[in-house]
Amino acid sequence: MTRLPLAACLVLALPSLALADPTLECDGGSQIEIGACVTATLASVDRSLDSALGFARSSAEELDNATGRGTAVPALDAAQEAWSAYREAQCHAVGEGFGGGSGTGIAITACRITLGRARVEELLASVR
Structure with a gap:
């Protein structure tokens, strides 16, 4: 699994991001x-989400290939x-809890x- 070290680095970086509202x-x-x-933060999070999903998908593909079952990727999807x-x-x-007020977005x-x-x-926790 060549992506595991990078995934581990991402996991280590996340706790500091998750501490604040x-x-x-x-x-x-x-x-x-x-x-x-x-809005800028969401774009960054969504890029991280895409990367993590890619790592998880690669891991699921490797598992499916190793076991011949073909179930991990569909389950992830x-x-x-x-x-x-x-x-x-x-x-x-x-x-909706903001009742259409200016802070809704x-x-x-x-x-x-x-x-x-x-x-x-x-997703990163599922990478094996």
């Missing part, structure tokens, strides 16, 4: 500044699809960041 990580004082900051639907539904619910984006970071950790 995404909105509190932003230095801006206005909603416009905070909104721009969390189903789990990722379900997680994506959950993230959207959960963050929509968080946004920031809250939804912060929710996506928080859940995305957790998913990166889950």
Whole structure:
């Protein structure tokens, strides 16, 4: 597994990112500044998510090839699809809790960041 050392490095970097509320990580004082900051953070988290999913998929492919079963990749794909639907539904619910107020978009984006970071950790933990 040639990707394991890189995956391990990513896992070590994540705890510091996961300690703070995404909105509190932003230095801006206005909603416009905070909104721009969390949007940029979400883009970074989504790139990390794509990388972690790639590592997990490679690991699942190796397992499928070694066992001849062909079940790990479809299981990962189903789990990722379900997680994506959950993230959207959960963050929509968080946004609805703001009643259409001006902080709705920031809250939804912060929710996506928080859940995305957790998913990166889950995916990297599955890399063997």
